[in-house]
Amino acid sequence: MRLRPGRRHMLQAVLLMLWTSGLLWLVAHHWLVRPGDYGPQPSPLEPWCLRAHGLAALGTTGFIGLLWAVHIEPGWALRRRRWSGGLVFASALLLIASGYLLYYVGDEATRATLSLAHWSLGLAALPLFLLHRVAPRRRRRR
Ligand code: HEM
Ligand code: HEM
Secondary structure, three states: OOOOHHHHHHHHHHHHHHHHHHHHHHHHHHHOOEEEOOEEEOOOHHHHHHHHHHHHHHHHHHHHHHHHHHHHHHHHHOOOOHHHHHHHHHHHHHHHHHHHHHHHOOOHHHHHHHHHHHHHHHHHHHHHHHHHHHOOOOOOOO
16 A cells, blocks of 8 residues: 555656646736736746646546555555545545536636635645645554
């Protein structure tokens, strides 16, 4: 159930790309808008962040499938780190669902709410993941 170092490093690299691209998009979207001849111009960084984010999101979704088989089910059966692991897993499912909807929801107001929910949970997912990663081992019963 413990991840092989190669897999663990790959997973962490993909998660770092996912989180950083989302954060950079937020920075670009809110603070790097420039005035133009026809009104405020979005930063050219924005589409690049979304391209990177989409790639990392696909990688993460694939990893969740692998983790289900080699990590999540075995870890759950052993009753170890259930709380922190369950929270990370639930966040991943909600992020996948809201990310999917972000592609197809057309109504502006609904999309804005969905976007806020998606990235707030996304930002919170990093501390949750770190908490899970370093959660203390449970003492064995005698
Ligand atoms: C209910 C779901 C989960 C359970 C029960 C669970 C359980 C565990 C346990 C018991 C460990 C400690 C491994 C050991 O020291 O032997 C661990 C570590 C870890 N978990 Fe999870 N986990 C879950 C979900 C997840 C998810 C969704 C991710 C990633 C998105 C993840 C990533 C990691 C990583 C990176 C480590 C540290 C590296 C390692 O020890 O292999 N886990 N998990
Ligand atoms: C498994 C996890 C995740 C998946 C599957 C996912 C998927 C997606 C998808 C499909 C989009 C729409 C892209 C587009 O419109 O071109 C999106 C947008 C976004 N995501 Fe994620 N994402 C995940 C995690 C995260 C995390 C951890 C963050 C952290 C900050 C984040 C922040 C954002 C932001 C800021 C946007 C742009 C919102 C908007 O267009 O209004 N996402 N995500």
